[in-house]
Amino acid sequence: MLENIRFYTIYLALLSGIIGLFFFYKLPNNKAKSILVMIWLSVIIEFLGINFSKWTGIINYFIFNFYILISFIYYIYLLKLLVHKIIYKAIANLFLVIYIIFYAINFILIQNNIDETFTNSFAIGVLFVLILSCLYLIEMFNSEKILNFKKSIYFWFILGVLLFHLPYLPFLLALDWFLIERVESIYSFVVFILNFLMHSCFIIGFIWTEKRYNY
Template identity: 55%
Template sequence: MFEFLRSYILYLALLSGIVGLLSLPKLPGYKARFLVLFIWFSILIEIVGYYFTYWTGLLNYYVYNFYMFVSFIAYILLIRSLLQKINYRTAAIFCLLLFIIAFFLNMIYFKENTNRSFTYSFAIGVVLIVILSCLYLIEIFNSDKILNFKRSVFFWYVLGILVFHVPFTPFMLAIDWFLIKQDESVFSLVLFILNFLAYACYIIGFLWSEKKYNY
């Protein structure tokens, strides 16, 4: 019934990417502009993922596992660049190494069937992102940035990451652990709603942020 919604995720990403391009004048540094670049990378992945089976005859898990690997590395490095305390930045490097190790262990463990979603790597990545995001928010709330945190595109981007990944993780684990039959209609609906919330956060960040808070 709701299977068609999955195809609309691309339009959400396109809208967010276009708003990001229009907002480039108030995205001064490489970190801020990286957000726009990564959204367009996500758009490319959505297009490739959509046609991958048609092109190769294989399921598109290969595409999305690759995207998961790249995206979590990008998220960790982004949050690390936002952290100020040395011990927090060191913790981010530790999280990065832990995720990379977990991903390749997941790949080795399921080497007989790599054409599946790396659920455990995803879950570990989300836990690490939540930890680093909490450190980022602690720094904000313990500094003068608390007065204008909503004017920073980075706050909204990190919020968007959390809004999508935190609710989606138990949904994925429930399917994997309890062997719940994946209903494509329900899956597409959940995926669309979470993407809608995430891209809405990105768009709000681009529109509400101010240049002086985006360095």
């Protein structure tokens, strides 16, 4: 039973996506709306990931590797829009360029097997997102936004992204480096729980957020 629980993460993404549509009126601009677009993209990726191998008999790693590229480009770009200091925006731009170049080099020269997860690209993406998230939170906590941070969809989205990626990274690397044995039931349970935490943050964000704090 547990070995298949990770396939139910699509329903978590679907639930947060539907709730996001219900509170769509709270998302005043393209920056805020892009969060909902990314959630629905994850629904599509989950659906393709579950069914692609059944339809074609081809291993579906390349679907998730593509999503790694798109999602981290989006996270970095969103954080660039959220920070205000010029130096922070410059750091975000630098990270974005480095990440795209690193992904290409990793794909061509290092992890050039499409039948495996691009753990190197995932790791560098998590590192960049963590650094930019810290800059975003520091900037927010040193401003008047701290008084209403719980009412911002951006805070809940970034929190959800961190709650999934930060614990998942060492778990993924341990599996990749054979530090722990891959037991399918444990892997599926971990993936499901982390997705549950992430999408719970998204759902709380949509419910608690107020439109005036999402510009």
